[in-house]
Amino acid sequence: xxxxxxxxxxxxxxxxxxxxxxxxxxxALILNGLIAYSQQLQHGLIVxxxxxxxxxGFYISNFTFLVGVxxxxxxxxxxxxxxxxxxxxxxxxxxEMIAVTALIMCILFIVVxxxxxxxxxxxxxxxxxxxxxxxxxxxxxxxYLVINLTAVIYVLYRxxxxxxxxxxxxxxxxLLSIPWAISIHTVTAFLYNGLSxxxxxxxxxxxPRFIASALCSGPALMILIFxxxxxxxxxxxxxxxxFKIAELIAxxxxxxxxxxxxxxxxEFYSGxxxxxxxxxxxxxxxxxxxxxxxxxxxxxxxxxxxxxFINPKTRKKFFLLNIACVLIIIGVYIEKGMGLIIPGFVPxxxxxxxxxxxxxxxxxxxxGIWAIGALFYTFMIxxxxxxxxxxxxxxxxxxxxEPRSHH
Amino acid sequence: MxxxxxxxxxxxxxxxxxxxxxxxxxxxxKASVWEEFxxxxxxxxxxxxxxxxxKRLEADYKKRFGKxxxxxxxxxxxxxxxxxxxxxxxxxxxxxxxxxCVTENNLSRNPQIEYITVLRFKNxxxxxxxxxxxxKYYNPEVVPEPEHFYMxxxxxxxxxxxxxxxxxxxxxxxxxxxxxxxxYNWCIGCRYCMAACPYGARKFNWGAPTIPxxxxxxxxxxxxxxxxxxxxxxxxxxxxxxxxxxxxRYPACVEICPVGARKFGNLLDEKSEIRMLIxxxxxxxxKESLNTNPKFYYFFxx
Numbered sequence: 001x002x003x004x005x006x007x008x009x010x011x012x013x014x015x016x017x018x019x020x021x022x023x024x025x026x027x028a029l030i031l032n033g034l035i036a037y038s039q040q041l042q043h044g045l046i047v048x049x050x051x052x053x054x055x056x057g058f059y060i061s062n063f064t065f066l067v068g069v070x071x072x073x074x075x076x077x078x079x080x081x082x083x084x085x086x087x088x089x090x091x092x093x094x095x096e097m098i099a100v101t102a103l104i105m106c107i108l109f110i111v112v113x114x115x116x117x118x119x120x121x122x123x124x125x126x127x128x129x130x131x132x133x134x135x136x137x138x139x140x141x142x143x144y145l146v147i148n149l150t151a152v153i154y155v156l157y158r159x160x161x162x163x164x165x166x167x168x169x170x171x172x173x174x175l176l177s178i179p180w181a182i183s184i185h186t187v188t189a190f191l192y193n194g195l196s197x198x199x200x201x202x203x204x205x206x207x208p209r210f211i212a213s214a215l216c217s218g219p220a221l222m223i224l225i226f227x228x229x230x231x232x233x234x235x236x237x238x239x240x241x242x243f244k245i246a247e248l249i250a251x252x253x254x255x256x257x258x259x260x261x262x263x264x265x266x267e268f269y270s271g272x273x274x275x276x277x278x279x280x281x282x283x284x285x286x287x288x289x290x291x292x293x294x295x296x297x298x299x300x301x302x303x304x305x306x307x308x309f310i311n312p313k314t315r316k317k318f319f320l321l322n323i324a325c326v327l328i329i330i331g332v333y334i335e336k337g338m339g340l341i342i343p344g345f346v347p348x349x350x351x352x353x354x355x356x357x358x359x360x361x362x363x364x365x366x367x368g369i370w371a372i373g374a375l376f377y378t379f380m381i382x383x384x385x386x387x388x389x390x391x392x393x394x395x396x397x398x399x400x401x402e403p404r405s406h407h
Numbered sequence: 408m409x410x411x412x413x414x415x416x417x418x419x420x421x422x423x424x425x426x427x428x429x430x431x432x433x434x435x436x437k438a439s440v441w442e443e444f445x446x447x448x449x450x451x452x453x454x455x456x457x458x459x460x461x462k463r464l465e466a467d468y469k470k471r472f473g474k475x476x477x478x479x480x481x482x483x484x485x486x487x488x489x490x491x492x493x494x495x496x497x498x499x500x501x502x503x504x505x506x507x508c509v510t511e512n513n514l515s516r517n518p519q520i521e522y523i524t525v526l527r528f529k530n531x532x533x534x535x536x537x538x539x540x541x542x543k544y545y546n547p548e549v550v551p552e553p554e555h556f557y558m559x560x561x562x563x564x565x566x567x568x569x570x571x572x573x574x575x576x577x578x579x580x581x582x583x584x585x586x587x588x589x590x591y592n593w594c595i596g597c598r599y600c601m602a603a604c605p606y607g608a609r610k611f612n613w614g615a616p617t618i619p620x621x622x623x624x625x626x627x628x629x630x631x632x633x634x635x636x637x638x639x640x641x642x643x644x645x646x647x648x649x650x651x652x653x654x655x656r657y658p659a660c661v662e663i664c665p666v667g668a669r670k671f672g673n674l675l676d677e678k679s680e681i682r683m684l685i686x687x688x689x690x691x692x693x694k695e696s697l698n699t700n701p702k703f704y705y706f707f708x709x
Contacts, residue, residue, distance in 0.1 A: 044613055044615060048613075052601065052607070052610055113598075115612070116638040116639060119594075122593055123575050123576050126448050126577045127577075128574055131573070133573065134573065134575035134599050197569060273537040276539060286539075345602075349538075349606060349607045350524055350543065350607040351526075352541075352543055
């Protein structure tokens with residue numbers, strides 16, 4: 001065991017120059033974020049640009065986007081286990097690790113958004129269940145974290161002992177994780193959706209659109225990470241697996257754009273007073289238009305990416321595929337982040353328009369959380385791959401691991 | 408970044424992660440810091456526990472402001488359901504209610520918190536359902552301005568409040584006398600209630616609240632106008648510290664209104680002025696389509 005821990009640490013410490021540069025950048029960002037957070041704790045959330053009119057901002061936007069990323073692991077779990085699609089089964093573990101990372105970041109974004117985080121435990125002493133969707137979300141997100149963490153730890157534990165995982169243990173985890181992934185989306189969408197005071201959110205299309213767009217951005221992120229991982233390590237990610245994921249993204253984006261069109265039609269054709277937030281988002285309202293360039297960027301990104309993904313010829317060229325992935329991540333990050341949260345508050349319930357863009361401190365703090373996520377994932381991958389490949393093992397020295405079924 | 412700034416940042420992280428937000432001198436205050444941290448949920452306290460909390464709060468306030476501040480935990484009066492009437496024919500938009508409320512309720516002056524928002528509308532503009540044409544920052548030499556009218560908005564004390572429904576910790580609830588209150592010490596500052604409230608009635612302490620010591624109102628209620636802390640949500644309570652007295656006093660905004668546009672009373676008392684108004688005037692409530700059932704009635708006397 002001691003040897004295992006020592007090996008583990010040496011695996012984390014070993015790396016190329018690029019790896020060290022990467023770590024230095026991440027640590028710098030984390031430190032920068034910590035300093036920002038300490039200022040926020042000292043002075044209160046007044047250091048952000050949020051105010052009573054727009055009472056949730058960049059933190060909750062990032063949170064919302066990351067819930068989508070977390071749930072997207074299901075796009076690997078379904079073909080891997082339900083359809084026993086070998087190329088994806090090889091890499092499903094790394095998808096689950098993305099889910100774990102995204103969930104940890106989600107929790108961090110919620111914590112930094114709280115006015116009195118040191119009292120967060122009150123939620124366990126007097127949970128407003130089932131009335132408050134926030135309590136539902138705490139259960140959904142933490143549950144999903146536990147499920148994915150269990151899957152990851154179990155598979156790696158077996159691998160460290162030179163054994164393949166047993167499906168009789170994986171099945172219940174898988175069967176639980178699929179509906180749970182859908183539920184973390186749905187519950188998070190309902191969190192906004194259920195508020196009749198906010199017409200922009202109070203539309204039935206919010207939850208379905210939420211799922212559709214998440215199944216684009218999460219997998220796109222995975223495609224990029226897998227390519228980096230297979231370059232820098234021995235992990236075997238086949239082109240077949242990547243192209244399969246790309247194909248699934250194409251369908252998800254088709255659904256997302258269709259639902260978006262349905263929403264646009266309803267709002268603009270009926271043209272009721274509830275159109276105001278949508279107008280604010282795409283055209284500006286009474287001369288206020290800070291979100292307009294972002295919204296059109298998002299739409300342009302999504303449409304271009306869709307064109308690249310839907311055509312098998314373009315999505316199978318890595319250069320174009322990667323461009324499409326980046327575009328989709330940018331597009332959905334805007335659309336499911338600021339583009340979803342801010343118009344919920346503009347105009348506010350008394351008709352005031354408060355132009356919100358994050359303060360430098362909010363951006364620094366958020367970058368810190370992203371860096372924590374990236375660092376966590378880097379370390380996970382750095383140790384998981386050698387375990388998976390049998391280099392890092394709990395077996396006594398000199399024993400050869402028995403052949404694993406998935407190889 | 409300068410090294411000194413960095414060190415400052417680093418130590419403040421340590422301090423902040425430890426006993427964040429508790430602005431009390433360290434030595435003798437230690438016990439009360441932990442008492443505050445582990446304070447129970449108000450609705451689960453018995454009277455003795457409430458008394459202990461009051462004692463601690465009063466000592467804290469004494470230390471903070473150098474003044475004796477009374478904190479009451481008086482419960483609701485029997486057979487009372489408070490209702491409010493606002494005469495839009497009379498309101499002249501002078502905002503005296505806003506300022507009286509700030510002083511009465513010990514609201515933070517900087518950052519500025521106000522429970523009442525007075526909206527100004529131009530005659531003939533849309534206003535009941537769509538508030539987009541409302542002007543909140545009007546600032547003329549004299550009021551009322553010609554061709555304009557005013558509509559003050561504050562907590563509507565809904566019978567079916569959207570805000571209490573969403574609170575994850577039950578830190579806000581509707582009292583038996585109909586007042587929606589917040590246990591500021593139980594609130595975690597997630598601001599979900601602010602997203603849910605259709606009337607912009609909830610205010611967040613974005614920074615540490617400040618009140619000029621000489622202007623502090625020393626007669627406070629635990630669920631009402633006691634000094635608040637940074638990071639919690641607060642709201643209008645119909646001046647719970649006044650209306651629960653026996654005999655009850657009017658909320659500060661009712662008392663100050665120079666034109667008598669504000670009415671207040673017991674909805675369960677058939678002979679009350681508020682009941683008379685509801686039964687004889689044309690009343691309406693804000694955003695009735697949302698089914699929040701406010702106990703705040705707008706009406707026209709003329």
